[in-house]
Every structure is written in C-alpha cells, then in structure tokens.
Amino acid sequence: MAVAWDEFRLVRAIAERGALAPAAAQLGINPSTAFRRLAALEAGLGARLFERHRAGYVPTPAGEAMVAAAARMEEEAARFDREVADRASVPSGVLRITAPAGLAIDLLMPMLARFRGLYPRVRLDLVVSEEALNLSRRDADVALRATREPPDNLVGRRLSGVAWAVYGPAAGSPGADPLWVSPDEGVAGGLFARFVAARAAPERVALRLNSVQGLCEAVAAGIGIGALPCYVADRHPALRRLSGPEPDLAVGLWLLTHPDLRRSVRVRAFLEHAAAEIAPLRAALEGRRAERCFEHPDGATA
Incomplete structure (x- = not known):
C-alpha cells in the first residue's frame, strides 16, 4: 500500500x-x-x-x-x-515569527508595522506562544524570547536585558506586610513563585496566575504588589515602582533562528530590523531610569 x-x-x-x-x-x-x-x-x-x-x-x-x-x-x-x-534576492513570502504574549503585544506589534512598511512583499505570520516552538521543523522562522539560556541548536543575538522590579498601585502605600500577586509554579520553571515565596508567607499571596499575562492589571487593581517587567510597568499610570531591578528575575531578550535560515533574505532583513528597533529601547527594557528613589514594601525608601 x-x-x-x-x-x-x-x-x-x-x-x-x-x-x-x-x-x-x-x-x-x-x-x-x-x-x-x-x-x-x-x-x-x-x-x-x-x-x-x-x-x-x-x-x-x-x-x-x-x-x-x-x-x-x-x-x-x-x-x-x-x-x-535562501535563494530569494528580495525579501518576500511568509515570515513566521513566534513570541510570548507579553512581548508580542507590548513590544513586537509596532516593530512589525514598520517592518511591513519597509518590506510590503513579506507576509507576517505571528504565533503567540509561551512554549518554545521547533524552528528546525519550520514551526517558526524567528523566535523572540526572554530567556537566560537560549537553545544550543539555534543562532541569534542578545538584543537587550529584560529587567523586572516590584510594583504596587500608584495610590496608597503597601504597608509593612503587603499582599502579593504571583505567577504559579508552572510559569518560567517556578522562577517567579520562588521569588515571591522568599518575600511573603503563602497566606499573603492574594492571587496566583498561570501566566505572566494579567499581572500588571492585578497590581493596578490593588489586589497586591508584584514583580512586573519594567518596560511595561514604568509606562503604566496606575503603577509605581517599589524596588530597583531585581537580579533574581533578570533575563536576556534574544532573537533566534535556525542556522539554515541565517542566509534567508527575509529572515536576515527582519533580524537586522528588530535589532535596530530594540537598540533605543534598551534603557527601558533594562529598567534604567534617571530617578532611582523607590519605596520598599516596608515603607522605607532607597
């Protein structure tokens, strides 16, 4: 048969x-x-x-x-x-990009709009996923990932650091023993859950989420304080920082592709475009600000 x-x-x-x-x-x-x-x-x-x-x-x-x-x-x-x-001379065809929801919404959309303006013959296919897709199988051509250890079978470049800090609502003080919001153990290998567990007893965690999505909204709503990405939370009018960037949560922002695709004209065009777009955003992504006076959860300042 x-x-x-x-x-x-x-x-x-x-x-x-x-x-x-x-x-x-x-x-x-x-x-x-x-x-x-x-x-x-x-x-x-x-x-x-x-x-x-x-x-x-x-x-x-x-x-x-x-x-x-x-x-x-x-x-x-x-x-x-x-x-x-690899044989195309002008960027054209479908470019399949994967990114987690937070990066896709807050960082990638304006970048994609400008890329399309430069290369209208490239059709974009965005796969929003928290999971690492298989670039060897062409599940995606390019991956934008916030990680400390990019996969060994992919190539690319570290565009920036990504800083996280503790935030609370803009109005009011968190007090000496505040409530927290936190992703659960299944997110990022338990990185965020361990961070919160080292700072708050289990009964002080008012809300757990199975994703980092919704954290900003939960903190802004006053449910509790929590660790948030600086490049998003610093622009949120209902939030204020309570700490400097937390080293335990720092990761790199990587743009990755399969080695066989490095010479693809459309992939190379996007890699170069993304690197140029991210460069002026590094200070915001890495949580660097001119004013560095933060109110800690215990009410003290630093």
Whole structure:
C-alpha cells in the first residue's frame, strides 16, 4: 500500500498528542475524519498502528516506525524550504515569527508595522506562544524570547536585558506586610513563585496566575504588589515602582533562528530590523531610569 504524506502526518500527530481530538485540531480536521482515516490506514496496511488505552493512544512497533519515518520526511521538507528561502534576492513570502504574549503585544506589534512598511512583499505570520516552538521543523522562522539560556541548536543575538522590579498601585502605600500577586509554579520553571515565596508567607499571596499575562492589571487593581517587567510597568499610570531591578528575575531578550535560515533574505532583513528597533529601547527594557528613589514594601525608601 502506498501511503500518502498526509497519513504520516496524521499518525505522528496522534502519537505526539496521545488522542484523536487534539491531533485532529492540530491538523485542522474533524475528529471523526481522523478516526476514519486512521481506521482505513490500518486496514490498508493490515497492521494496528496504535493500542487504544483509557489513558490514550499508544503507538505499536508499526506505529513507532511510521512516526520515525514522518519525522525524517518532515525534516527533509523543512530543509528544502530553507534552501529555497535562501535563494530569494528580495525579501518576500511568509515570515513566521513566534513570541510570548507579553512581548508580542507590548513590544513586537509596532516593530512589525514598520517592518511591513519597509518590506510590503513579506507576509507576517505571528504565533503567540509561551512554549518554545521547533524552528528546525519550520514551526517558526524567528523566535523572540526572554530567556537566560537560549537553545544550543539555534543562532541569534542578545538584543537587550529584560529587567523586572516590584510594583504596587500608584495610590496608597503597601504597608509593612503587603499582599502579593504571583505567577504559579508552572510559569518560567517556578522562577517567579520562588521569588515571591522568599518575600511573603503563602497566606499573603492574594492571587496566583498561570501566566505572566494579567499581572500588571492585578497590581493596578490593588489586589497586591508584584514583580512586573519594567518596560511595561514604568509606562503604566496606575503603577509605581517599589524596588530597583531585581537580579533574581533578570533575563536576556534574544532573537533566534535556525542556522539554515541565517542566509534567508527575509529572515536576515527582519533580524537586522528588530535589532535596530530594540537598540533605543534598551534603557527601558533594562529598567534604567534617571530617578532611582523607590519605596520598599516596608515603607522605607532607597
């Protein structure tokens, strides 16, 4: 039986997701369609590709072989795409960029607007995701990430530092033992949760979020004080700083791509554009201000 490429993609998606519904959503098809296609494929091959358990779909040896073949085929297709992208002389085509929500909303949108003005033949595809996408598979061409350790398999440059400080509402004083808001343990490997835990007892954490999104709004609403990115919070009229930049939360702002894409005209154009756009913003990103008098949570100043 000759197996179409789409069937390899289906089997790989089911193996990665462990269930039909999320695999179908990933591929943009209905779960019933995925079910029928898998049943027809197994019948045509005369072999079961998955064991159906209560916990999900587990590949059989035949299924594992097909998943491995799909990975090799996808890598070859991605390699071909990268080679073709390298041959363009004028920036054009689709440029797929990934960034977490905070950076996409507060930093990237104006940059993308000006990039489009310079290169109207480039069509932008922005993937807002907190997860690191696989640039080797062309899930994205360029990644903008705030991190301390960029992946070894990617290349790029550190554009700036990203500073975080403790903020409270602009009106009123936090007092000696303030309430806090904090991302939970699942965000950034627990970095923020540990930072707050070192400064407040569990009962003083009034709100936990499963994302950094919403932190500024929670602090501005008076729910509690919290660590916020300086480049966002310093511009927020309802917030004021209570500390200087916190070394425990400092990260770098990295612009990353796959090594095979460095020579792509549109990728290179965006890397250069982003670096030029970020340069004048470094002072704000790194939390450097002319006035450095902050009120600490205990009411003292520094």
